[in-house]
Amino acid sequence: MKNVLIIVSHPKKDSLTMAMAHQFKKLSEGSGNNIEFIDLYKTKHQQSFFSFENTNSTDITPEVEYFQNAISKADEIAFFFPYWWGSFPAILKNFFDCNFSKGFAFKYVNSMPKGLLTNKKVKIFTTTGAPKFFYTLTGANSRLKNMIKKQIVEFCGMKLDSCNIYGSVNTKNKNITKILNDIKNKV
Numbered sequence: 001m002k003n004v005l006i007i008v009s010h011p012k013k014d015s016l017t018m019a020m021a022h023q024f025k026k027l028s029e030g031s032g033n034n035i036e037f038i039d040l041y042k043t044k045h046q047q048s049f050f051s052f053e054n055t056n057s058t059d060i061t062p063e064v065e066y067f068q069n070a071i072s073k074a075d076e077i078a079f080f081f082p083y084w085w086g087s088f089p090a091i092l093k094n095f096f097d098c099n100f101s102k103g104f105a106f107k108y109v110n111s112m113p114k115g116l117l118t119n120k121k122v123k124i125f126t127t128t129g130a131p132k133f134f135y136t137l138t139g140a141n142s143r144l145k146n147m148i149k150k151q152i153v154e155f156c157g158m159k160l161d162s163c164n165i166y167g168s169v170n171t172k173n174k175n176i177t178k179i180l181n182d183i184k185n186k187v
């Protein structure tokens with residue numbers, strides 16, 4: 001039994017991203033895991049854009065406390081988002097800015113960063129409008145994967161378990177059933 005935190009970043013309730021997250025939740029629950037499901041656009045713990053006066057003391061607001069608690073409890077964190085402008089939606093970037101703060105997610109030892117979120121696995125699920133072959137060929141998919149792996153996941157001491165990038169999603173949506181079926185291999 002694992003504690004699984006699902007973070008979804010899509011404004012539309014009937015998006016494929018949301019359907020994938022619900023499919024994952026259902027399957028992971030079925031395997032006996034404890035699930036916490038957070039929809040960043042709909043949560044009542046909304047956070048405004050990150051700002052600070054002093055880099056060494058970010059404010060612990062009730063929202064930061066809520067999200068950091070959820071992160072601390074999780075053995076596994078699964079992120080679901082659509083691929084926007086070569087990256088993830090701004091609301092997810094803000095989630096990292098606000099909650100993966102110094103002293104909580106990492107610290108510096110002799111000027112070197114040390115991740116503090118050890119023993120956590122991360123799974124990434126995203127969909128692109130572009131075909132997979134094209135983004136594999138141009139390096140767009142590996143850039144996204146490496147950025148997440150090196151700059152976020154490993155920087156904070158976590159381990160990237162899988163990075164699932166599904167292509168050709170906004171063309172004729174022919175592959176939706178295939179994508180939803182594939183989720184069962186990723187739980």
Ligand SMILES: Cc1cc2nc3c(=O)[nH]c(=O)nc-3n(C[C@H](O)[C@H](O)[C@H](O)COP(=O)(O)O)c2cc1C
Pocket residue numbers: 010015016017018082083084085086087126127128129130169170
């Ligand atoms: C603001 C915005 C930016 C996007 N940027 C990209 C992009 O850089 N590359 C790409 O292949 N598709 C891009 N798309 C298309 C989305 O990735 C695609 O619509 C999405 O994966 C479909 O999944 P959904 O049904 O969950 O929204 C973009 C869409 C939007 C709305």
